[in-house]
Structures are given as structure tokens and as C-alpha cells.
Amino acid sequence: MGKRVGMEVSIGAAEAVKLARAECIAAYPITPQTHIVEHLSELVNNGELDAEFIPVESEHSAMSVCCGCSAVGARTFTCTSSQGMALMNEILFIVPAMRLPIVMILANRSLSSPLSIWNDHSDIMSIRDTGWIQLFAENGQEVVDHVLFAFKVAENPNVLLPVMINMDGFILSHVIEPIELPDQDVVDKFLPPYNPVQRLHPDHPITMGAFAIPDLFTETKKAQEEAIKSSFPYIIKAWDELGNTIGRYYNPIEKYKSEGKKILFITMGSFGETVMTAIDMMEEKGIDVGLIRIRLWRPFPEKEFLDAIKDADILIVIDRAITFGGMAGPVTTEIRSVLYHEENMPAVVGFICGLAGRDVTPKDYERMVEIAKEKVKKGKEKEYEIYGVRE
């Protein structure tokens, strides 16, 4: 096993891409993803990583190049953030539709305007429906582990879909954490070279991403929807295999002190760690609260989620993006839709907070518990709240 050493999470992420033996990387630097790309270009330049590093003039080109690389059968990686992600938007839809197993890290950052380089989930939520498998990492080690995992899942011939690892900008990307990088031979065993089922090759010419008439388009989309839904068991299997390889096990829904709790927080990404601290602090005061962290956002693990919240009366959902003009934040809306047909449906109280890097402290979460209880008592749980906004 590798040694745990202190390193910036972005450097760890790039080292994991090296361990995964990526063959093609095309990316354009954008804050807060820059250090990942910089480090990868260094690794390729100094010969430590035998890959094509293709510099491009924009993110639209970055993802287009990645499409080409993946289509000819190369293990392909890219990463981006916020405005960069917005610029590659058109191609983001094309990748899963063509079933290209590209792996991308999205260093989550708010979208303009006003311009902000800080962290929230407005970028990822705007591309929720692109068809990528979407995961959230909570700390640096999870980012590293999930780079290896993502290639394993994406390239599985039963899956063949791109995987996006969400990692909170700055909160994770620029933090120095103790990180264990597995040994190369361990990774090689877990992740053998990519063996494409179908690729562009002159010996067997095919056309990818061609035209579909109205008589066929619906069938192509149904096939794509089935592909992501049926990827679920292979995702679980890959987590098992990862756990058996490196000793760290992951689940689509992670729980913290949630058994039998009547009030549960629901988080995605790095905020889960602060909520755990908050829960420990509340526990000492006799306030009984648990936590559910959604690690797998697409495909949504419905059964596992329902099982995790079955004893709860109140769910406090933390959203880090706004659905302008909608009913609540995107995660809250999703949770309500998952619960709709359940008997004994818990009250769902939505809070939008931590926009563009604004801190949310354990004290804030304690306050949210009080507000949530109050709202439920008054029957006003449907009204979501932008927490901490100045009136």
C-alpha cells in the first residue's frame, strides 16, 4: 500500500490520472481546476505519463478533442469548471449519447454573473441532464480513489458512459490533505488497459453521432436512458472491487449517525464533512440529528435513498444552487419527487446556502435544525429558504 502524504488535492487528482494511465488529455485551464491541468502537462512533459496532452484554445475544443480521442479507443481525461464547463456545454450532451467513456473532474464553481471564482453547485446543476454518470467527492482521498473508479465504471462494456467527478472548488481543489496514492501495480490490476467494444478504425468503418430521423430519434434516446439506468449494478460492483483493492469502501448513499434519527440532513459534496462536525456538536447538547450524503447523483440511487431515510420525519436538504423560478433548490425538488409515492412521507425542508464560497459553519446547521422544526410546526415546510441572506 502507498504511503499517506500531505499534498494538494489537485495534485493528488492529477497523480491519480497518471496512475490510471490516461492516454489522452485535452483541457483548458480555468480557476479552480488549473492545478490539475498544470500538473498533468508537467507529468506528460517530463515523461512520467505516456499520454498525448493536447493543448486547445477553448473548453468547447477540449471536449471535442476528447470525443475524438475516446472514439478511436484511447483512455481519455479532462477537467473543467464553471464558465469553462458552460463553454463545453454543447459537447457534454454528445459524449454520453455516443457512449464515450471519458472521465472528467468538475471543480465546482458558481456561474456568472456576477463573476465569482468561488465554490457552489450551480455549474453541475445546469448540466444535470446531459446523461453523464455524476458523483460527488467529499475529500481529497475520495477524489483520488474516484478517478480510478470512474475509468473502471466508464469503460465497462456494460456501461460505456462518461463519468463526472464533482469536487468542490478551493474547499477541495486547493486544500492540502493527507492522501494515499495506491501503488502502480495495484492500480494496474484494478484497471487493465481500455479495450473498446466499438471504435473508429479504418479496418471496420463506422459513423458516430450521425443523423436520426423522427422515426428513430426517440428509440435512440430510450436506449441511452436504459444505458444509464442499467449502469447502476456495475457502479456498485466497481465500488466493491475498489474497496477490495485499496481498502476504502464507498456507497451511492453514505450515512452518518442516521439510524433511527427523526431529523436528517441531506448533503452532496464537501459540506457533508462540516455537517458531521455539527452533528457531533449537537449530540453533546442532546439534539438528535443524522446525515445522509448523496454520493451518486446520476443515476439516482432511489432504493438506497428511501431505505436510508425510512425512519425520518424531517429531511433538511442542503442545496448549493438555485432553480430560478422553480419550486425549491434542485436537490430538494429531486428528493420530493423521489418521495412522492411513499407512505409516511417525511417533511422536506430546503435550504439554499453556501453560494459562491460563502462559509456555512456548524452553528449555521444547528440554526437550520431550529428553523426546520419551526417551519414543520407551522406547516410551512414547502417554502424553501436562502439561508443567511441579508434582508
Added chain:
Amino acid sequence: MTKPEKEISWKEIPIGAASIEPGNAMEYRTGDWRSMRPVWDKNRCVKCGVCFIFCPDAAIHKVEDDYFEADLFYCKGCGICARECITGAIKMVEEE
């Protein structure tokens, strides 16, 4: 694509909706779209081949004595050949 499009189930869609038979566009009858048909007047034709070059569907081919003709399985009736023909040898006539 041996089956008509209207009969294909989503389960038969190849991975990523790729076209896995090279050249299967040959089986697609663009001639179905036609409302006008090009008709050649051999007396005016100087066998220059301009119509052959301009046809966007590559529907025009050489026939006996180096004259040209459209394959009506593919000709969609766009009229480009008639427009480009320098001697006015091609007329577009209404399909019945």
C-alpha cells in the same frame, strides 16, 4: 438497415446510435422526397458533365454515348442540375 425505420425497437439501436454498416445510406430512398423530376434533352447536351458534378446526391451517372441521366431512386428533385446545365438541356417536370 434492412428493416424500415418505423419497425426498429430501441433494443436494436447500436451502441451510441452509431451507423455500423459502412455505406448503408445507399439503402435510403431520397427519391421519395421528389415533387419535380429532371428530364434530359439529348439534342442540347454537350456532355460536359457539369450536372454530374453538381448533383448533391450523386444521383447522376453516365449512360450510353457519354450522356447523363438521374437515378430516380436517389434523385430528390432539387433542380440544381437543371439550373447549372449551361445549354439548358435539363427541364424539371412535375411528378404525377
